[in-house]
Amino acid sequence: MGRYVLNRLIVSLITAWVLVTIVFFLVRLLPGDPFLSEKITPEIRANMMKYYGLDKPLHIQYVTYLKNLLKGDFGYSLRYKNRTVNEVISQAFPYSADLGIRAVILATTAGIILGIIAALNRNKGWDYLSMFIAIVGVSVPSFVIGPILQYVFATKLNLLPVSQWKSFAHTIMPTFALSLSSLALVARLMRASMLDVVNQDYIKTAKSKGLSPFQIIWKHQIRNAILPVITVLGPVTATLLTGTFVVEQIFAIPGLGKFYVLGIQNLDYSLVLGMTTFYGLFLIAANFVVDIIYGLVDPRIRIAR
């Protein structure tokens, strides 16, 4: 196990390095430069390029960037003057993480429950209802559901605040809007794998042992059916925790999501690179953790050969 973890760690680091390298050169291919604006003159623009070291040959900039990166320094944002990318990320990440964790918890619990209900009542009313909810969840884009929620619950019914991230009441709509598609995914997966498990021999064995239906469902079916859900949870968690543009924009949440878009629109090279590296590491770590949890939940799976 120890050796496996070490190997994975090394591979992860190499992956992260390749990622940084590719994105470093890709953002430079985008047309325009960070200081291009309607009012700027060519002289001042050149001056700013020089100030931020962007006039040096690309490979030298790359080496400098890597050196700083090794120290954990993402450098200064080119757009948010006098603020480092580390600061920008560390100020915004807690909001995204908070929202993301809530959404993951809602999506998994509600999704698993819906999936179980559907599977246990296969082809009956409850199955159709749960799957209908799940399918509606993936069928409506979040940029449609968000404003409609706002309009109904905040403007018309005046039950919830329109936006921002301040109290529990503020979190309800964004959490719901964000979790919807993952909730649907989890519910469908759970249903499918529950149905898979029903036909397995060990369920038959458990039945013939005389276990109560509740014990069978709880101890055998659910525990075994939950594996695929854990697999998808890795990337889903990484994505939800590191911020989503649409939901954060609609609900005015000061999270990371907007920087994926704004960073690229503003050609804020260091911010884009910082965000990519951050997200990449998160993704790699999430997949890594999932593999390990996988081994813990299912003794049949030995990752370390």
Next chain:
Amino acid sequence: MQVSNSEITQEMFEHVGKNVSQMEAIARPSLTYWQDAWRRLKQNKVAMLGLIIIILYTILALVGPYMTPYDYRTTNTDEIDQPPSAKHWFGTDTLGRDLWARTWMGARVSLAIGFLSAVLNAFIGVIIGGISGYFGGKVDMIIMRAIDILYAIPYMIIVILMMVVLGQGIMPLVVAMIAVGWLGMARLVRGQILQLKEQEFVLAAKVLGASHSRIIFKHLIPNALGVILVNLTMSVPSAIFTEAFLSFIGLGVVPPQSSWGQLAYYGIQSFRVRPYQLFIPAFFISTTMLSLNLLGDGLRDALDPRLRS
């Protein structure tokens, strides 16, 4: 025939002789895997409904724009923001353009992007996932890490670069979607192949001297086809969604084209005063998703040999 109850006489029996033709006959009609799947899919009413809706939308996308005298491009500032009426079935938009025509012209774009990118994604994903799963080891490790990397590159960068190189339009969008869209399919196929390749029929094929490519494409992929097809139907909606999201951040199709995503995005801004401008495109996006999901579910059930009865 009236006979006394205990008596069994010889007359009651008749020798029919050997009937060679019927001896070897198969009582149930012989069905291939596909015929059987299709038969079971037909029995699944919900899935068929999904299929019918998709076909209907496709037909409307082709003929819809010609069912009204109004061109999808022609603006008319005397008729802006008209609600649905006998004249304009879906109303008009902010430039006074007929929304029925725009909806079905938009359907062409959305459905084309959806299906085209789904099919191409599946094609690439199956090949790369198949190779990764079958060969395993270092090849697998490298491919999987490459997928990790591609997954983490900001999507917008890729889209913008594609547009710089290829210009604006449907093809660049599709190419940009394919650039990262195949990742999910590749992962999935790899997982399937990893399981399948340990099975006896693969060993048999190997023993018979089949080449790697023959084993992958003639034995392994067909066995994983069910899962692939299901994923394929699910990836059509996700491509339509992606186009909608790109419209949300301003990187959609070239004017004066429309798409369902564009229409819905515009509708979001006006739905408080003109709900029809949102609900009509949102209805078509949602029902397309719904239909494809239902069809996907149905396909999965139909293609699962264990559920065969």
Next chain:
Amino acid sequence: MLKKSIAIALALLLVMGMLAGCGQQSGQQQQGGEKEQGPKEIAFTISAEVPSLDPQKATDTYAILVGHHIFEGLVRVHNGEIKPGMAETWEISDDKTTYTFHLRDAKWSDGKPVTAYDFEYAIKRLLDPNTASEYAFQGYYIVNGEEYNTGKITDPDQIGVKALDEKTLQIKLKTPVKYFLSLLNFISFYPVRQDFVEEMGEKFAADADKLLYNGPFILKEWKHEQELVLEKNPNYWDKDSINIDKVTIYIVNDANTAWQMYENGETDWEFIPAELVEQVDSEGRAMYFYDGSEFYLQFNVKREGKPWLANENFQRAVGFAIDREALIKAVMKGVSEPATRYVLPQLEGLEKTFAEEYPYEFYSKNADVDKAKEYLQKAMQELGISDPSKMTFEYLTDDTQRAKLTAEFIQDQLEKNLGIKMTVKQVPFKQRLELMTKMDYDVVFAGWGPDYNDPMTYLDLWVTGGGHNDTGWSNKEYDELIQFAKTTTDFKARADALFEAEKLLVEHGPIIPIYFRQRAWSCNDRVKGLVTNFIGATFDFVYADVE
């Protein structure tokens, strides 16, 4: 209905200059009244984080808005009127190039006095190439400003700005600049204190506690991407005129979300999303003001293979074929004014506005198809082309929804009215600027906002070799008119020259004005004395009050 209220709003604007506050009561009138119970608070939203509040590095509209309230320059412009700010009095030399300011006793938020040295330091900092200030060009009017900023000279003491003593500041200009005083209200000229800037180093202005304030308010809290909280500055010299105790500025990207916050009473004023203008207007709650931006079509006259782009008659044909009023009605829901001339009507003339003193209308508000066709015929003769559909071009524009609708409208108009086929290319903002800079476009839909209150801010763009002239257009007469206007001390002759230049540009140049942008907004009745501006801070709540 809508048109009528716009007309009324317009009339108001013309009469009252730029004033368009809720209630339109000046704050000072409230002064001396009995103190009300509890602190007076207001709240509003801005649509993006303020990228920087460092006065010499700030460039965007929100920094200008916030900066106007937390800093103070030598003068303070309120409601279009120049009032004494940090400078109590000033003298201007006869040749209008030397300004001497006498500072009042004012304090920074840490209690130390604001001195002439702070201004000298700030202006030199603005021009220092090592500051890498994007708006350094604002200091190019000053003697040796441009030379120092572009590295032609290295000694900052040669710049024409000098603190004669703690209380006296002298600024020398290269040429007389009519609008120089109002320019001093611009954020780039706000003072900063050397010891504090140097102590903070790279962290200067990164957070609320890393700045010093000398304006009516101080920045109490700056939760990045979330909100800014301003509080009344107890050290401000004119603090008795300030009524508001606390201002909360929420950062909300989404216009519809922001509007719903206003509707729910969470904020005091808000822009009205275009789609809702009609409704809000019918409820009598909509107000309008010009935000200073003008939008126009810009032709690349050096485009190879497309000679018609350089043809004056072709350009005029396109200009007359577009129904500006219908465009505004459809795309902007009636908010904005068709541009029939080039210079923004609100800009200052000699006594009144430039537009009043020099009335001019070249293009019509609606499409003039006959005239357009006439021009097109002439163009086709000159170019030897018989089929107008051969004269295609690509229209470059931004990737926003509004830009798309505008493009689609113009596309349809040109095809319908002239049979010209135009394709549309939508790109992200930076890419559009890049393509313009490289002159890699046919026609671009571009906009410009004024840097100062004078027609020159629009007109000097198009001189030969001008830093922003991406059209390739070059006209000797135009260059001479602008050069004359820039150097003369006779302001009447100057205004005449600017008007001649404008006519030359509109009738023979590569620019087709489309519209002057207005914004529709709504404001809570309890807020009094709020002022909107088309230049500088969009909203000025310095002297505002609440009931």
